[in-house]
Amino acid sequence: MKAKIVKIISNQYTVVDENNQRHIAIAMGKLRLGDSPVVGDNVIVEERDSKMTIKKILPRKNxxxxxxxxxxxxxxxxxxxxxxxxxxxxxxxxxxxxxxxxxxxxxxxxxxxxxxxxxxxxxxxxxxxxxxxxxxxxxxxxxxxxxxxxxxxxxxxxxxxxxxxxxxxxxxxxxxxxxxxxxxxxxxxxxxxxxxxxxxxxxxxxxDTPGFSSLDFSEMSVEDLRESVLDFKDYADKCRFRNCLHQNEPGCKVKEAVLNKEVSSIRYNNYLDILKLIQERKEKY
Ligand SMILES: Nc1nc2c(ncn2[C@@H]2O[C@H](COP(=O)(O)OP(=O)(O)O)[C@@H](O)[C@H]2O)c(=O)[nH]1
Ligand SMILES: [Mg+2]
Ligand SMILES: [Zn+2]
Incomplete structure (x- = not known):
């Protein structure tokens, strides 16, 4: 049976099945040692000896x-x-x-x-x-x-x-x-x-817990950052250089779109600030 984990307290997993029924399940030892189940996981549960057990974690999208x-x-x-x-x-x-x-x-x-x-x-x-x-x-x-x-x-x-x-x-x-x-x-x-x-x-x-509160860019590369600005999507592919960071490169279509007011200059400037932050971090090490 398929279910979704909505709550975890030590080894007690609250899951909701496809009929919106709640159950308390435990995870098989093998699961807990490897990739432990987390809240939001879609799982396969099985009832055995009137005990609900999580057998498998289905692939995660993030x-x-x-x-x-x-x-x-x-x-x-x-x-x-x-x-x-x-x-x-x-x-x-x-x-x-x-x-x-x-x-x-x-x-x-x-x-x-x-x-x-x-x-x-x-x-x-x-x-x-x-x-x-x-x-x-x-x-x-x-x-x-x-x-x-x-x-x-x-x-x-x-x-x-x-x-x-x-x-x-x-x-x-x-x-x-x-x-x-x-x-x-x-x-x-x-x-x-x-x-x-x-x-x-x-x-x-x-x-019930807010996310992204640390505003941590330390794990992000310049390439990750470039792909994270949805505003650039329609233009980035047309830049002269495939690895264009839309900074000072010639033939940059993103920069052109900013000048033409097709891409928000607010977002572009905020992007440049983070880009510099990541570049300066790289130089340090
Ligand atoms: N005027 C006004 N005050 C609000 C509104 N939403 C929240 N507040 C007030 O803002 C304060 C902080 O709200 P809270 O929900 O505790 O913020 P949280 O820290 O993000 O959870 C409280 O005093 C709320 O009454 C709103 O739409 N208008
Ligand atoms: Mg609050
Ligand atoms: Zn560019």
């Missing part, structure tokens, strides 16, 4: 380490329009990390009720670049969001104070209650990076 979770479909970048101030630099860094992890980025701008007109420049910039932007204010939760979460595994990311808990709580009032209970039981701090549970929200599964 794998996140912090929090530990497999098969993430999308990451919701939560950023407030104000309080804390909106930062496109931060959003873009998150986009690059998320795409690099083979996860689809979505942008969710909260506290629209506190914002002035200036936020519209960014909303338009992301939308015209092909990113999905969801807007949230004090009273409203975009109905789009319920459809977006359905049947998917979603992780949230964003600084503290932007409204992640408020948002989840609006979508599923049980969510906060449950996550607070769990953090208390586990003593948050020690386990934050390792533990993650998937909760049902709007017919989908949402991780």
């Amino acid at each position: 794998y996140m380490v912090r929090p530990l979770i497999a098969n993430v479909d999308q990451a919701l970048i939560v950023m407030s329009a104000k309080d804390p101030e909106f930062s496109a630099t931060l959003v873009d860094r998150l986009i690059f990390l998320i795409v690099n992890a083979k996860i689809k980025p979505l942008i969710c701008i909260t506290k629209m009720d506190l914002s002035d007109e200036s936020i519209n420049i960014y909303i338009e910039d992301y939308r015209s670049s092909g990113y999905h932007v969801i807007l949230i204010d004090k009273d409203n939760t975009d109905h789009d969001l319920a459809d977006i979460l359905k049947d998917k595994i979603t992780v949230l990311t964003g600084q503290s104070g932007v409204g992640k808990s408020t948002l989840l709580n609006k979508l599923n009032p049980e969510f906060n209650l449950k996550t607070q209970k769990i953090s208390k039981a586990l003593g948050r701090g020690k386990h934050t990076t390792r533990h993650c549970e998937l909760h049902e929200v709007c017919g989908g599964l949402v991780g």
Whole structure:
């Protein structure tokens, strides 16, 4: 029988089967020693002597380490329009990390009720670049969001104070209650990076631990970075040099597209900053 792991506590795995039934399963010793099962894994379970056992982990489409979770479909970048101030630099860094992890980025701008007109420049910039932007204010939760979460595994990311808990709580009032209970039981701090549970929200599964909080580019190569900027996709193949980094190379179609305002100069400049960061790191070693 096929099932999905939604929660792990030591060697107790909570799995949900294809009929949406929950079971507690244990992993076979062989599995635990090798590639251990993580939350989000699709697995084959078998009932033996009235005990549910995980026999096999099905191939993963991706794998996140912090929090530990497999098969993430999308990451919701939560950023407030104000309080804390909106930062496109931060959003873009998150986009690059998320795409690099083979996860689809979505942008969710909260506290629209506190914002002035200036936020519209960014909303338009992301939308015209092909990113999905969801807007949230004090009273409203975009109905789009319920459809977006359905049947998917979603992780949230964003600084503290932007409204992640408020948002989840609006979508599923049980969510906060449950996550607070769990953090208390586990003593948050020690386990934050390792533990993650998937909760049902709007017919989908949402991780209770924010991801990508370290903004860590130390493992990323310049080639990885170049492939992580979705804005460049239509132009990068046409550059004169196949390994063009769109920096100062002649015949660069990405740079040309930025000058023609076909590619966002905001994203391009944020890309250049990270590119330099990676290049300088390389020179040091
Ligand atoms: N005005 C306004 N305040 C909000 C909105 N969303 C969240 N907040 C407030 O922002 C603060 C931080 O929210 P919280 O959900 O705890 O942020 P988290 O740290 O990302 O989980 C709380 O005081 C919320 O009431 C919103 O859309 N509009
Ligand atoms: Mg919170
Ligand atoms: Zn180029």
